[in-house]
Amino acid sequence: MRPLTDIQLYDFLKENNDSIIKDMTNVQISHEGRSMDVSKEIPIITTKTITSRLLDSSHFFESHLNEWLAVVKSNLYLNFSVSYLADLLTNYRQIYSLYIEQFILSQETSIKPELACHWLRVINEGFDRLFSLFIDQMDKAKNTQLSKQQNLINEISTTVIPLIGNIGILPLTGQMDANRFEFILSAVPRQCISLDVNRLFIDMSGVPLMDAFIAEQLSKLTKMLSMLGISVTISGMKPEVALYTVQSGIDLSQFSTASTLKQALRNSGISLTAI
Structure with missing residues (x-):
C-alpha cells in the first residue's frame, strides 16, 4: 500500500x-x-x-x-x-x-x-x-x-528470364541467405512452370561467396526442378569462389556446371546469334 x-x-x-x-x-x-x-x-x-x-x-x-x-x-x-x-x-x-x-x-x-x-x-x-x-x-x-x-527485392532479383523455346535463365546476384533461398525455392519452380521452361541456366556470376549452405540449397532447388522435368546448369562461378569450394570440401559434382553463361549455352548447343 x-x-x-x-x-x-x-x-x-x-x-x-x-x-x-x-x-x-x-x-x-x-x-x-x-x-x-x-x-x-x-x-x-x-x-x-x-x-x-x-x-x-x-x-x-x-x-x-x-x-x-x-x-x-x-x-x-x-x-x-x-x-x-x-x-x-x-x-x-x-x-x-x-x-x-x-x-x-x-x-x-x-x-x-x-x-x-x-x-x-x-x-x-x-x-x-x-x-x-x-x-x-x-x-x-x-x-x-x-x-x-526484402520480399520485394527478392521478387525483383529472383526472376526467371525466358530465352528461346523452353529455355530460361535465372541470374542470381548479391548475398544469399536463408530468407532469400526460401523465396527462391518457392518462386523459381512456379515461374518455370508458368513460362513452360524445361531447361534452366542458373548464373551465379554476381554471387560473391559459395559455401556449404548455398550448395545445399542449390541441391534442393535442382532436385525440385528435376522432379518437374526441368534440367539445370549452373554457370558463372568466380575463380576465387571455385577455389574456396574446393578447399572447403564442398561437393559440386552433382551439378552440371560451366565457367560462364556463354559457355553453358554453347555446351548445350544453343546458338548465341539466335538470342
Whole structure:
C-alpha cells in the first residue's frame, strides 16, 4: 500500500490537469528545421497515463498505456522521428517536475527529501515506460517494413528470364541467405512452370561467396526442378569462389556446371546469334 501522500499528489495533479495540458500543448519542438504542432489528444492522454502512476493499483496505468500508444501512433507514427518524441516527452517530464515542485512548496509542513525523490522516481518511471513502449512499436514497424522491402527485392532479383523455346535463365546476384533461398525455392519452380521452361541456366556470376549452405540449397532447388522435368546448369562461378569450394570440401559434382553463361549455352548447343 503506497502512502497517503501519493494520493494527495495525485489529487493535486488532477486539480491542475487542465493547466498541465495547456502547458504541454504550448510546447513547440523543432522537427527537421521546422516547428511542429502536436494534437491536443497527446497531452490529454499523456497526463491521464502519467498521473495514474500514483494510484495504488498498476492496472490503471497499464490500461492507459495502450490508449496512449494508440493516440501517439495515429498522430506521430508515420510523420515524426523517435528523436522528436524523445524531445517531446522530455519537455512533458519537465512540466510534471515543475508541478510536483509546486505541490511540495504549497505544503504547510516540510516534506522529506526521500519522499520528493520517490514522487519524481514514480513519474520518471512512467515517462520511461512511454518511451520504451514507443521504441518497441517502432522497432516492430521497422522490421515489418524491412521484411516487405526484402520480399520485394527478392521478387525483383529472383526472376526467371525466358530465352528461346523452353529455355530460361535465372541470374542470381548479391548475398544469399536463408530468407532469400526460401523465396527462391518457392518462386523459381512456379515461374518455370508458368513460362513452360524445361531447361534452366542458373548464373551465379554476381554471387560473391559459395559455401556449404548455398550448395545445399542449390541441391534442393535442382532436385525440385528435376522432379518437374526441368534440367539445370549452373554457370558463372568466380575463380576465387571455385577455389574456396574446393578447399572447403564442398561437393559440386552433382551439378552440371560451366565457367560462364556463354559457355553453358554453347555446351548445350544453343546458338548465341539466335538470342
